[in-house]
Amino acid sequence: MSSVFELIRRRAMCRRYQERAVPVAHLNRILEAARRAPSAGHSQGVRFGVTTDPVRRQAIADAFGEQEYLAKGFQPWLSVAPVHIVACLSEASYEERYAAPDKSGGPSDWPVSYPVMDVGQALMTLYLAAEEYGLSCGYLGPHAGPDLVEMLGLPQEWRFMGLITMGYRLGPTRKTRSIKRGWREFDEVVRWI
Numbered sequence: 001m002s003s004v005f006e007l008i009r010r011r012a013m014c015r016r017y018q019e020r021a022v023p024v025a026h027l028n029r030i031l032e033a034a035r036r037a038p039s040a041g042h043s044q045g046v047r048f049g050v051t052t053d054p055v056r057r058q059a060i061a062d063a064f065g066e067q068e069y070l071a072k073g074f075q076p077w078l079s080v081a082p083v084h085i086v087a088c089l090s091e092a093s094y095e096e097r098y099a100a101p102d103k104s105g106g107p108s109d110w111p112v113s114y115p116v117m118d119v120g121q122a123l124m125t126l127y128l129a130a131e132e133y134g135l136s137c138g139y140l141g142p143h144a145g146p147d148l149v150e151m152l153g154l155p156q157e158w159r160f161m162g163l164i165t166m167g168y169r170l171g172p173t174r175k176t177r178s179i180k181r182g183w184r185e186f187d188e189v190v191r192w193i
């Protein structure tokens with residue numbers, strides 16, 4: 001087992017994959033880890049639509065405009081990634097949980113979106129668990145394509161929060177323009193109070 005610091009150091013968003021399938025047992029273990037992420041009131045509102053089906057992955061890649069991506073000179077990302085995970089949010093889970101007698105308030109009273117925070121926490125758990133199996137993930141925001149909940153017939157009350165690709169990294173990590181900007185200084189990010 002790797003130390004968590006090693007996994008954090010190794011993790012980087014991945015947009016190029018080998019065409020090698022991911023063992024289903026590993027995938028399930030990773031999803032099980034993500035299911036264990038913290039959530040507001042233990043509402044557990046994060047949902048995952050998972051597919052390894054090549055036809056479905058190609059349809060997603062087409063819907064997200066992979067052809068235009070290739071035309072810009074990039075290598076294929078979505079169609080090659082052996083696993084697609086549609087990250088979703090069940091807002092009803094929060095409404096339901098905060099209507100319980102041991103709770104007061106609810107989503108409309110919150111100063112920040114705890115459900116959105118919960119998705120972030122679950123996804124980071126997923127990325128690190130994937131790294132433990134030598135797998136890398138990529139994230140594509142919902143702005144980049146159609147509503148996959150609707151397109152794939154996932155439950156209507158789920159809200160599409162992003163598409164995660166997972167697989168074995170092909171070649172070294174590409175230095176994107178964002179990455180080339182470097183890291184902010186520790187003292188800008190951390191302030192002792």
Ligand SMILES: Cc1cc2nc3c(=O)[nH]c(=O)nc-3n(C[C@H](O)[C@H](O)[C@H](O)COP(=O)(O)O)c2cc1C
Nearest residue numbers: 011012013014015138139140141142144176178179
């Ligand atoms: C909320 C969020 C949205 C992102 N959206 C995209 C995206 O739409 N497309 C993409 O290629 N990468 C996206 N990324 C990946 C970031 O660009 C990447 O995490 C960042 O540059 C740091 O690189 P690293 O994760 O490889 O360390 C997103 C990441 C986050 C957390």
